[in-house]
Amino acid sequence: MTDTKKLFIKTYGCQMNVYDSERMAEALGTKGYVPTDTVEDADMVLLNTRHIREKADEKLYSDLGRLRKLKLTRPDLKVGVAGCVAQAEGAEILRRAPVVDLVVGPQSYHRLPEMVEAKGRVIDTEFPAEDKFDHLPERLSPRGPVAFLTVQEGCDKFCAFCVVPYTRGAEVSRPVDRLLAEARNLVARGVREITLLGQNVNAYHGAGEGGAWTLSRLIREMAAIPELARLRYTTSHPNDMDDDLIAAHAEVPQLMPYLHLPVQSGSDRILKAMNRKHSAEHYLRLIERIRAAQPDILFSSDFIVGFPGETDQDFEDTLALIRSVGYGAAYSFKYSARPGTPAAEKPAVPTEVADERLHRLQALLTLQQRAVQEAMVGREVTVLYEKAGRMPGQMVGKSEHLHAVHVQDETGRIGELARVRVLASSTNSLAAVRSSDLT
Ligand code: 5AD
Numbered sequence: 001m002t003d004t005k006k007l008f009i010k011t012y013g014c015q016m017n018v019y020d021s022e023r024m025a026e027a028l029g030t031k032g033y034v035p036t037d038t039v040e041d042a043d044m045v046l047l048n049t050r051h052i053r054e055k056a057d058e059k060l061y062s063d064l065g066r067l068r069k070l071k072l073t074r075p076d077l078k079v080g081v082a083g084c085v086a087q088a089e090g091a092e093i094l095r096r097a098p099v100v101d102l103v104v105g106p107q108s109y110h111r112l113p114e115m116v117e118a119k120g121r122v123i124d125t126e127f128p129a130e131d132k133f134d135h136l137p138e139r140l141s142p143r144g145p146v147a148f149l150t151v152q153e154g155c156d157k158f159c160a161f162c163v164v165p166y167t168r169g170a171e172v173s174r175p176v177d178r179l180l181a182e183a184r185n186l187v188a189r190g191v192r193e194i195t196l197l198g199q200n201v202n203a204y205h206g207a208g209e210g211g212a213w214t215l216s217r218l219i220r221e222m223a224a225i226p227e228l229a230r231l232r233y234t235t236s237h238p239n240d241m242d243d244d245l246i247a248a249h250a251e252v253p254q255l256m257p258y259l260h261l262p263v264q265s266g267s268d269r270i271l272k273a274m275n276r277k278h279s280a281e282h283y284l285r286l287i288e289r290i291r292a293a294q295p296d297i298l299f300s301s302d303f304i305v306g307f308p309g310e311t312d313q314d315f316e317d318t319l320a321l322i323r324s325v326g327y328g329a330a331y332s333f334k335y336s337a338r339p340g341t342p343a344a345e346k347p348a349v350p351t352e353v354a355d356e357r358l359h360r361l362q363a364l365l366t367l368q369q370r371a372v373q374e375a376m377v378g379r380e381v382t383v384l385y386e387k388a389g390r391m392p393g394q395m396v397g398k399s400e401h402l403h404a405v406h407v408q409d410e411t412g413r414i415g416e417l418a419r420v421r422v423l424a425s426s427t428n429s430l431a432a433v434r435s436s437d438l439t
C-alpha cells in the first residue's frame with residue numbers, strides 16, 4: 001500500500017494565486033500529495049480564494065456547499081481554504097462551514113504540511129516573522145516554457161478601494177539571491193520566459209549585494225541567465241516607475257515591450273479620492289517617457305467605474321485618458337465596496353449609472369484592443385510556443401506583446417521561439433505562419 005494521496009486545488013483569479021497554488025501543491029507534495037484534476041478523486045481539496053473584487057464569499061460558500069455533499073460520501077476528505085478570503089475571514093469560515101478542516105492565509109502556506117497532519121480543525125492566518133519561501137521545497141518541474149516568479153508581496157499604497165494592504169499585508173520583497181536561484185532552477189527545467197510577480201512589483205527592494213536592489217537591477221541580472229529569453233513583470237504602480245526601470249525597457253532586449261500600468265481613473269478628483277497619489281497628467285507624461293524609451297511598447301491598465309462620487313465629467317475624463325493612451329489590453333471593473341476599506345463608507349453611485357459607464361468604457365477599450373491587434377497583421381513577431389494547437393500542424397504561443405498567436409508550423413516544438421508573420425487578426429488571437437515558410 002502506498003500513502004499517495006490526491007490533491008485538488010481550485011484557484012480563484014489572479015496570476016499571483018496561480019503561483020501560490022503551485023507552491024502549495026509542492027509543499028503538500030512533501031506529505032505524499034499528488035495533484036489531481038478531478039475533485040471526486042481527491043483526498044484533499046484546497047480552495048485558493050481571492051478577495052479583491054468579485055463576490056468572493058458567495059463563490060466560496062457555494063463551493064463549500066458542494067464539498068459538504070461530497071464529504072457525506074467521503075468522510076475522510078480534507079477541505080482547506082487558502083488565500084485572501086481565508087486571511088480576512090478565517091474564523092468566520094470555520095464557524096459558518098463545518099466542512100472546512102483547515103484555513104491558511106497567504107503568508108502561512110509553508111506550514112500546510114504540519115497543518116494537514118494536525119488533529120481537528122486548524123487555522124493559521126498570521127503574518128509570521130519567517131519568510132515562507134525559505135520553508136518551501138524546491139520548485140518541481142514546470143509544465144511549460146512560461147513561469148511566474150513572485151518577487152514581492154503586499155502593498156503599502158492603501159488605495160481607498162483596495163483590500164490588498166489588509167489581506168496581503170505590508171510590502172515585503174524576497175532577497176535577490178533566492179530569486180536568482182529560483183530563476184536559474186526554472187530555466188534549467190526548460191523555462192524560457194519568466195514573469196516577475198508582485199502586487200506592487202516595481203516597489204521591489206529586496207536585499208542583495210551592496211544593499212537593497214531595485215526591480216530594474218534584478219531584471220538586468222536575470223537577463224544575464226543564458227537561455228532565459230524573455231522577462232516580464234506585473235503589476236506596477238505609476239509612482240514606482242523609476243528612471244532605470246524605464247531605461248531597462250530600452251536596454252534589456254529580454255524585457256518584453258508590454259507593460260501593465262493601472263491608472264484606475266482619468267479624473268484628478270477621483271484619483272485623489274482613491275488615494276492614488278498621482279494625477280492623470282503625471283500618468284500621461286510617464287507613458288510618454290516609457291514610449292520614448294521603447295516606442296513599440298503596448299500598455300494595459302485596470303479601470304474602476306462608479307467609484308463613490310464619480311460624476312459624468314469624471315467618467316468623461318477617464319474616456320479622454322483612454323483615448324490619449326491607446327491601450328493594447330485592459331481590465332475594467334465596476335466599483336464594489338470592500339468592507340474595511342475607506343471608500344466603503346462613502347455613498348455609492350447608482351448601479352444603473354455604473355453599469356452604463358462600464359459598458360461604454362469597455363466598448364472603447366475593445367475598439368482600441370482590436371485596432372492594436374489589426375495593426376499587427378503583416379508584421380513579423382516572435383512567438384514562444386507553449387502548446388500544440390487544435391488544428392494539425394499548428395502551434396500556439398504568445399508574441400512579445402502578449403498576443404495569443406496560432407501559427408501554422410509543422411515542425412514547431414514547445415519551448416521554441418519562432419519568427420512568424422501575422423496573417424490575420426480574430427477576436428482574441430492572431431493567425432500566423434512561420435517566416436521561413438514564406439517565399
Ligand atoms: N472594486 C472594483 N475593482 C477593484 N479593484 C481592486 N479593488 C476593487 C474594488 N473594490 C481592481 C483594481 C485593481 C485590480 C486588480 O482590481 O482595478 O487594479
Ligand code: SF4
Nearest residue numbers: 155157158159162164
Ligand atoms: Fe491595491 Fe494596487 Fe493600490 Fe496596492 S497599489 S492598494 S494593490 S490597487
